[in-house]
Amino acid sequence: MKNRMFDVVIVGGGISGCALTYLLSKYTDVKSIAVLEKYDSLAPLNSNARSNSQTLHCGDIETNYKLEKAKLVKRQANMLVNYAKTVDINDFLYKFPKMILAVGDDECERLEKRHHEFAEAFPYMELWDAERIAEVEPAVALIDGKPRPEKIMASGCTDEYCAVNFGHLSKSFINSARKTNTEINVSLSSEVEKISKFDDHYELVTPQGTFMAKFVVVSAGAHSLLLANQLGHGLDLSILPMAGSFYYVPKMLNGKVYTMQNDKLPFAALHGDPDLVEMEKTRLGPTALVLPKLERYTKGTYLDFWRSLKLDRKVIRVFWDLMKDSTIRNYIFRNFAFEIPIIRQKLFAKDAQKIIPSLKAEDLEYAKGIGGLRPQVINKTTMVLQLGEASIMPENENLIFNMTPSPGATTCLGNAYRDTKIIAEQLGLNLDIEQLANDLLDGQDFD
Numbered sequence: 001m002k003n004r005m006f007d008v009v010i011v012g013g014g015i016s017g018c019a020l021t022y023l024l025s026k027y028t029d030v031k032s033i034a035v036l037e038k039y040d041s042l043a044p045l046n047s048n049a050r051s052n053s054q055t056l057h058c059g060d061i062e063t064n065y066k067l068e069k070a071k072l073v074k075r076q077a078n079m080l081v082n083y084a085k086t087v088d089i090n091d092f093l094y095k096f097p098k099m100i101l102a103v104g105d106d107e108c109e110r111l112e113k114r115h116h117e118f119a120e121a122f123p124y125m126e127l128w129d130a131e132r133i134a135e136v137e138p139a140v141a142l143i144d145g146k147p148r149p150e151k152i153m154a155s156g157c158t159d160e161y162c163a164v165n166f167g168h169l170s171k172s173f174i175n176s177a178r179k180t181n182t183e184i185n186v187s188l189s190s191e192v193e194k195i196s197k198f199d200d201h202y203e204l205v206t207p208q209g210t211f212m213a214k215f216v217v218v219s220a221g222a223h224s225l226l227l228a229n230q231l232g233h234g235l236d237l238s239i240l241p242m243a244g245s246f247y248y249v250p251k252m253l254n255g256k257v258y259t260m261q262n263d264k265l266p267f268a269a270l271h272g273d274p275d276l277v278e279m280e281k282t283r284l285g286p287t288a289l290v291l292p293k294l295e296r297y298t299k300g301t302y303l304d305f306w307r308s309l310k311l312d313r314k315v316i317r318v319f320w321d322l323m324k325d326s327t328i329r330n331y332i333f334r335n336f337a338f339e340i341p342i343i344r345q346k347l348f349a350k351d352a353q354k355i356i357p358s359l360k361a362e363d364l365e366y367a368k369g370i371g372g373l374r375p376q377v378i379n380k381t382t383m384v385l386q387l388g389e390a391s392i393m394p395e396n397e398n399l400i401f402n403m404t405p406s407p408g409a410t411t412c413l414g415n416a417y418r419d420t421k422i423i424a425e426q427l428g429l430n431l432d433i434e435q436l437a438n439d440l441l442d443g444q445d446f447d
């Protein structure tokens with residue numbers, strides 16, 4: 001593949017890169033797209049089913065979202081549900097019961113208030129008492145057949161899509177893209193080592209040769225920032241890689257059970273989920289642990305961590321501000337302890353008993369090799385740890401760099417649509433917004 005020119009080159013064959021390949025090929029008249037993936041398969045890292053919680057985040061059970069964010073995420077999540085209707089083989093989208101569980105008087109009061117506030121946007125959610133919870137999830141409501149002692153309440157539903165194998169979905173996007181008139185070139189084992197800018201194109205150096213592009217989108221997870229920095233962009237950003245681990249228990253839950261978020265804590269509260277690749281088990285987690293590497297279960301990337309952290313006074317100041325808060329500090333230390341072999345089961349069991357009160361430390365098995373890494377972005381200009389997704393879109397360039405922690409897999413088509421609009425405008429492509437809105441957005445484009 002020496003010096004071949006493509007209209008668009010996408011770096012990263014995770015869910016973000018694959019979703020963009022699909023939208024561009026299906027709804028624009030782009031002639032050629034190359035997808036360059038470092039490893040020898042699509043979705044090998046965070047988009048793989050073993051790396052994430054496999055949740056289609058609709059905003060209904062995520063108490064860390066305010067109503068506006070929940071409504072937006074719901075529309076983006078719905079794009080995946082609508083996409084699934086267009087394919088012959090759907091091996092990625094599943095229905096299970098799901099709920100937010102409140103435990104104790106204070107949480108029950110907060111949940112009831114939230115349920116009513118969100119009712120118009122999520123009319124299918126029902127307010128459940130302990131008896132109804134016991135029907136849907138006996139292990140949550142009962143201990144040895146008797147009601148658990150604390151007051152519990154849930155906001156839940158039983159007939160909505162809520163679980164996705166994002167690895168399978170990534171492959172489905174590429175298969176669908178290949179059915180269009182666009183030339184799709186997926187190049188595996190093609191780590192992009194360098195991107196250079198020329199007058200009217202970019203060149204990307206990989207072990208498989210050099211790829212030329214009129215537009216480059218880098219959706220390389222935590223590595224996106226390093227590639228941006230190489231070209232002099234995003235120098236005011238750093239990456240803080242937050243690993244998430246899980247524990248297995250034998251199947252105890254029928255669906256997804258999310259807990260109430262502590263507003264002070266930056267990462268999602270503990271939840272229990274079915275595991276689409278280990279259906280006889282229930283997965284509990286994720287934990288949150290800062291790791292000094294950019295990929296979870298691969299060799300190396302320690303040096304890349306330091307290069308993308310760019311430790312300086314400002315980064316230290318952001319850490320300091322986080323650690324000053326005792327709730328966050330305790331949470332960080334506790335999550336660190338969840339990784340220490342001898343004590344971790346006992347400690348984790350205490351937290352997990354909020355979901356399954358009869359659970360014992362002996363029931364828990366640390367899920368080896370499961371759990372990916374969220375590339376959280378530190379903005380050194382605003383001095384904050386950004387919790388959502390971040391993109392760098394340099395002015396007067398045909399370049400986009402995406403960093404997508406949770407819920408980046410759910411919002412893949414929403415993000416891809418945003419990028420598709422930019423690419424179509426820059427390259428003068430026709431974008432069939434009406435068709436896209438009819439297929440994926442129930443006929444109504446985003447505002």
Ligand SMILES: Cc1cc2nc3c(=O)[nH]c(=O)nc-3n(C[C@H](O)[C@H](O)[C@H](O)COP(=O)(O)OP(=O)(O)OC[C@H]3O[C@@H](n4cnc5c(N)ncnc54)[C@H](O)[C@@H]3O)c2cc1C
Nearest residue numbers: 012014015016038047052053055192221244373408409410
């Ligand atoms: C513990 C955990 C739980 C999560 N749970 C959920 C959930 O339930 N629901 C949800 O919506 N989201 C969840 N997420 C987030 C979700 O996994 C990510 O947002 C999503 O997978 C990001 O996809 P991506 O394609 O942007 O990145 P990735 O999947 O990380 O893909 C990036 C790709 O780029 C490749 N790459 C890197 N560098 C190069 C290079 N130089 N050249 C070529 N290729 C390169 C990598 O090999 C990789 O394949 C979770 C994340 C974690 C860690």
